[in-house]
Amino acid sequence: MGGLIPMDVGLLLAAGVLSLLWGVTLRACWQHTYQRLQRGEVVSWGWLLACALVLGFGLWSAMLACLGALQLDNIPLVLPPGSLIKSLLIVAGLHALVFGVAPFMPPESKRRSAIAVLLAMVSTIGAALSMQYMIGSLHLAPPGHLGWPGRIGLLILCLSASALNYRQIGNRWRGGLVSGAFYGLVLVLCLQLTSWARPIYYIGGRDALTISWLAIPLAMAGLISMSTLLGSTWLQRLKMRLSSRPLPVVTPDTGEVEALAEATAREMVEDRKRRDALYDRVLRHSAVRFWGFDVLGRQFQFRGDLSLNEPLSATDVVINTEEWFEAHLHPEEAEPLQKQVLAQLAAKGSFDCMHRLRARAQEDVWRWVIARATVVRRDAMGQPTYVVGTHIDVTEHGELQAALDRDSRLFSDGPIVMIRWRFDIETVRATDLGFISPNIEKLWGYNLDEMHQFSNWENIIDASDMQGIGKKVQDALSSGLSEISHEFRVRLKDGRLLWHSLFARIEADDDGGAISGFIVDIDSFKRVEQRSQEQARQLEELIEELQRAKEETVILRESSEFLNSAETLDEAFNIISRAAYAIFPSWSGALASSQDNDRLKLVGRWGEAQEFNTEFSSGDCWALRRGRAHHFVDERISLRCRHVHAATGEQPRPYLCIPMSANGENVGSLHLMASRSLNKDQMLPLAQRANRLGETLKLALSNLRLRAGLREQATHDALTGLYNRRFMNDRLPVEIKRCARDGEQLALAMIDVDNFKHFNDQHGHDAGDAVLRALGELLRQRVRVYDLACRYGGEELALIMPGCGMEHAEIKLEAIRSEVAAMTLMFNGMPLPPVTISVGLAETQGGEAEALLKTADERLYHAKRTGRNRIVTRLEHRPPEPGPSTEAGALNA
């Protein structure tokens, strides 16, 4: 260090120790002041004064250090050049430059720290330049120059001292090295500035003066910055003093001072208790506890209820971190929370976190807590040393949140669609969809944009269902009701059609109306309901069917009984038409009877069965062709009979055709026409019923035929179809008596074919039979309904004519005789010769049948004897006359 500082080891050590002591003092002063200010406590005037003095001393020393670096030995105002004290002061001042400024570096703000350092540098440089000017202008002597060995030695000295000092204060070697490096940099910069300034200084007084003007503002800036820092501290203190209660005036009397001090102390204790009580009450009701965490000591300090639901303790609780974690933290939370906290503590920078944890309230009772933390103290390297925070019990909030989440999930994911739309009061048409819950997309497949387009709703909700809702709204508005419910179908986006139900409230205001409510899917319920309704309907139908079947059975049984008693087909048809009308009450119908040549003719009609032709052949009806009931529903699925007609371009109503056969022979048919259109399913049970009717008719008609056949056989002659002799013998006395009772005559004609033996011999017995059949047919056709034509035996016939006298009987028989004589019969394709008949005619009124028969027979005999082919009404003796020229007559002649 040249001639300025002796390169003496003792001196260096002394300088180091002194600088160390001074730096520690300065640091302690300012740290104490700073911490008090941070806690909002009042800093005493003594501390402030001490800090100011130490800082001022440091600043002045810094200036001296700069001067020393400039080798300005001749500083007359301060100390003799080269003295030990001066040297020590120079080293101490340089060291103080860094540590004097350090307390003004708030740990939380790097920016403010940088500003403080900058200000210190500026002020130091300014002061040095300004001093250089002052001294230079006085002595005009070139300053000495500190060589590089001196500079390096000084730098090593400062680095060592600084590092030791910082280690002492901040307990960190790294911090010491950083601060020492900074210190050395400042020193080197000052020395370099001196070297640069020297040539300028030698130019002359005027230029030096120019530089001094530059130096003066720099020095002033340094002083102002220091004053500002000090002033702000003082102002803060003043502000805190003004806001606090004025301190009692201290009187010179010692006793009074003591009493006052005691009273003040008591008052302060009471005040502290009140504050604690208030603080505890607030804590108790706020479910908040405060805590502090000593990072280095790994201890928690709690202020408030440890378990969050037990009475608060006024005293603070200090507990080891691990113990607290074990005792109060949920096992699932401990590990992740520890990791999280340690990671945040290890990280540089701010520490402000919030997390949720489960803390033990009682044994097996856990409560959710939100923990918030912030760093309030850091070491010189900015690492957190003390963290404060709060624990807020959010269990209820958590439960509420969970409930809200559940509600929200129900709202957004649930099966209920919330909806609100506005509508026009007059038309009840929807005008605006105000709201629809977002779960609509999940439930119906349509997104919210699609739902907000009301025109799309026609595709989504059936028009009739929408009208139904509109009608409900209208009814509610007119009746003053405010609530509606309606079931309707929704077509989902995937095409499914599902039943939904709307439950809504109607509000009307000046702008129109609004409907708010919810829609739920009731499709499964609806389907079950529909199924049960369908089953109930089917059951009802079954019961109805059974009832109908029962009634039908009664009708059929009664009809069968009547049919069994019927003697003729006419009677049977009458019974059948009544039965059909009873079984098919709403149907119209027609009854057809078989005629000759496979033709059928309607013999009865009821209702409006105009579509059935009055005459048709059996081939026109599918039922007659197939021998079983036939039904027609419509042209697409059924075959229509030719005997059923309809207007051009139209098709007939559904109808049924039921054949009526007896012993394999069609005797007629029953035709029924529905009053309305039916489908196939509706028609099938009716067709079955018609089949049952057909089968019953078939049976009854067969019985009728059987009975008729037996009766015919018993009373009729098989060859001629005339009544037989037994019938005649039975009926003749009855008819004679009936006529006698009515006062009428009865005529009896005995008719015999002339020369029939010869005819048989000539043309064969079959030809003779044909003659007899033709005679029987002729008699049936020519006599009145109440006349009885009988075959008396062989070729002899008889005709009983009740209520008929001889005169009319003769006329009648004469006509028959003439017709027989003129009749030409064909047999085997060949004409047969004509035959004649002879007739014996007699009459009676109440006489005996035998006598009448005898008389008639005698007169027949007489006719034979008197020439045949004639009618004899009385016995008279006259010669026989030749008959007409017939083969029989010729033979007879």
Ligand SMILES: Nc1nc2c(ncn2[C@@H]2O[C@H](COP(=O)(O)OP(=O)(O)OP(=O)(O)O)[C@@H](O)[C@H]2O)c(=O)[nH]1
């Ligand atoms: N083909 C046919 N012939 C019958 C039937 N019944 C009776 N005859 C015949 O009729 C004939 C009756 O003959 P007669 O009684 O001798 O009398 P006739 O030949 O008609 O002579 P007159 O009665 O005197 O004119 C007999 O030859 C019988 O066989 C019948 O049912 N069919």
